[in-house]
Amino acid sequence: MNVLIVEDDAEIAANLYDWLAARGWQPDAAADGLTALHLVATRHFDACILDLGLPGMDGLTLARRIREDARSPLPILMLTARDTLDDKLAGFEAGADDYLVKPFALREVGARLQALVKRSQGRVGESPLRVGGLCYDPFSGEASWQGQALKLSPKSLSLLQTLMRQPGRLFSREELEQAVWGEPQASSDTLRAHLSQLRRELAAPGAQGLIETVHGRGYRLRQADAT
16 A cells, blocks of 8 residues: 655654555655645555644645645545644644644554555455465554464565455556556566565465466466465
8 A cells, every 4th residue: 555654854754664664555755745745646645644844835734735636535644743632623624534643653653544544445344364374464464374474575565465355366467566566667577576575485484386477467376275
């Protein structure tokens, strides 16, 4: 899932970026409102983390413009040090879907983002994905094999999640690239390299052979492993 981090504090933005990326999100970042507004207008995001105290265009103005100018239903989680009731009400009136006061726990940010995305996509009751001994929990962003946690890189986790949603289905190169990177890649080597890495990561705990390559057509998670 793609998330836009709008935060002018470089340290906070980096912490959010690294933590979310490590859990399979595809983060992008903007340090000011104008840059963020351009990204919202030109790219797809599943959620936005928005600081109020931005240079130039503040967070409240940006939220209003996302709603009014861009006409976007993008789920917005506001992060701010402003903790009065009036501040929170102003945030909701500007278009925020949720509000979290600094300092915050990264795990709570992740949980609130997941809830916002599920709600916006009508998947509030989404259950963990299970394919044979494989399990992926969309809420925690963690995968396991026969109960043992898998140590997967962020891109590997995104690939595995995509394949597990439709076991046995043949995915083209373009479909997987769109799901993981949000756009086609210049070379097929990028996807092949990450699939090779995912296969190695799965093989470590004994889950080798799950991803099948159909030459010239694409890739799929073996349907036999869903039985």
